[in-house]
Amino acid sequence: MTSLRSSRYSALAVGIFALLDPLPIGFFTAAWIFDIIYVFSTEIAWTQAASWLIVFGLFLAIIPRLINLVQVWIGSDYPQNSPIKLHFWANALAIVLSIFNAFIHSRDAYAVVPAGVTLSTLVVVLLLLANLQLALRDRTA
Structure with missing residues (x-):
């Protein structure tokens, strides 16, 4: 996030933020894809892998x-x-939804399907919209 680069912020904190901020999107998207694969294959390993990816x-x-x-x-x-504040709140809401999703994925594999896939979809959409609005913040129409 380039807007956090300022002389009053720690370079280490900005570096750690820039390094770690995109990683959860990958993990949550992979968990969402694994949930979708589980819906069509009913192989329990997919939902177990999705639960680890969420964690x-x-x-x-x-x-x-x-x-x-x-x-x-x-x-x-x-x-x-x-x-930037909207990005923060969208990510915070995605974290809360992911915590609930982690609890849902701790159930039996057959009990994960409706709620787990829905929460995974909401988390991925929320994170993508948050990053999209942040990327378009400087664009003028």
Whole structure:
């Protein structure tokens, strides 16, 4: 996220944020794809792999949000409806939905199908929309 590069922010924190921020999208998208594969194949290994991907995605999603929390919300001069703050809230909501999704994926494999696929879809769509609006923030029509 290029807007966090400023002299008042730690270069290490900005580097860690830039390194870890895109990783949860990959993990959650892979879990979503594995959930869809499970729907059509009913092979239990797909939903077990999806549950591990969700857990790894959650571990990697929390660190950038904490960095983002400190840099954007504490002592910043971003306006209230800033795309960066919207990006933060969309990612935070995706993390909350992923926590519920991790609990759903801890059930029996056959109980995962309706709710797990729906939550995985919501998480992926939310993350993609958050990153899309952040990427288009400087574009003028």
